[in-house]
């Protein structure tokens with residue numbers, strides 16, 4: 107092979123590579139536009155910060171390990187959400203325990219015999235005050251029961267056992283498409299090399315001078331045919347690649363939109379149940395206010411004069427006063 111033809115062939119190959127592989131940026135077998143080239147891409151859902159617009163690339167592991175596909179980042183967010191939801195349920199459970207213990211303590215104290223012998227209107231007020239502790243305990247017990255059934259339980263039950271399995275399905279499905287994409291990309295590479303080889307061959311044959319004209323002509327024709335064939339193969343493998351990438355793209359949009367919907371549902375579900383917490387808490391305040399109202403009323407009726415009368419009636423030792431000594 108002459109130096110000249112070798113040089114030419116190299117240039118041809120380089121041009122070909124530029125044609126094929128400089129018009130896109132290939133990362134992990136996904137092809138992206140080169141920065142600053144190609145038509146400007148519009149977001150699929152502008153101004154929406156939609157998942158479907160921001161997770162196309164693989165995430166580089168900061169520890170230098172394997173790359174994490176964008177979909178995996180979204181799935182991990184859902185898994186974390188599930189854990190946090192469980193932690194919230196646990197927190198509410200602790201809150202319930204405080205309430206129950208408080209109720210138990212109030213109830214116990216309400217049965218205390220302390221100052222049970224107080225009498226009269228003051229005695230009535232005191233008895234009511236002690237009784238109000240029992241009522242208050244009831245209020246707190248009711249609060250804790252409602253917290254359990256209307257907040258803790260729903261938080262625990264939201265997204266049952268199948269949730270993680272369901273998420274894995276997205277993962278596997280997309281991972282499968284990525285595998286297909288990688289194999290199609292390998293197919294493109296192979297076809298590209300085959301074409302380069304064929305072109306090299308054609309190049310060499312075209313510049314061979316030391317063969318019989320007739321045979322030479324045939325050889326060149328044959329080489330050209332093979333080269334054309336290799337070109338067709340390459341186009342076909344590109345088509346396969348494009349189709350697979352297109353399928354992956356569509357599935358990515360669908361899956362990321364579904365994951366986005368799941369996140370909206372998760373946040374709204376938790377918001378609803380935390381609101382239920384505050385509603386119940388407000389109710390408790392109103393109810394336990396009503397438990398002290400009767401105490402207030404009886405305190406207003408406390409009358410030292412009346413109490414004295416009552417006490418004197420029962421405990422008087424004699425109303426006949428002494429008189430002067432007389433003979």
Ligand SMILES: *[C@@H]1O[C@H](CO)[C@@H](O)[C@H](O)[C@H]1NC(C)=O
Nearest residue numbers: 204205206207208209210211
């Ligand atoms: C209930 O009473 C016990 C002592 O009998 C005390 O240790 C505990 O802190 C009390 N709990 C509440 C919630 O008041």
Ligand SMILES: *[C@@H]1O[C@H](CO)[C@@H](O)[C@H](O)[C@H]1NC(C)=O
Nearest residue numbers: 341342344345346348349352
């Ligand atoms: C790649 O796919 C696009 C459609 O996404 C198509 O327009 C283009 O012709 C395909 N290229 C090849 C070489 O098959």
Ligand SMILES: *[C@@H]1O[C@H](CO)[C@@H](O)[C@H](O)[C@H]1NC(C)=O
Nearest residue numbers: 242246390391394395397398
């Ligand atoms: C009502 O209960 C709360 C605790 O849940 C307590 O802090 C508050 O002092 C109670 N109010 C009355 C009036 O008893």
Ligand SMILES: *[C@@H]1O[C@H](CO)[C@@H](O)[C@H](O)[C@H]1NC(C)=O
Nearest residue numbers: 225416417418419420421422
């Ligand atoms: C006052 O009278 C009541 C009723 O008879 C009695 O239970 C109480 O012990 C008396 N109080 C005193 C200090 O004697």
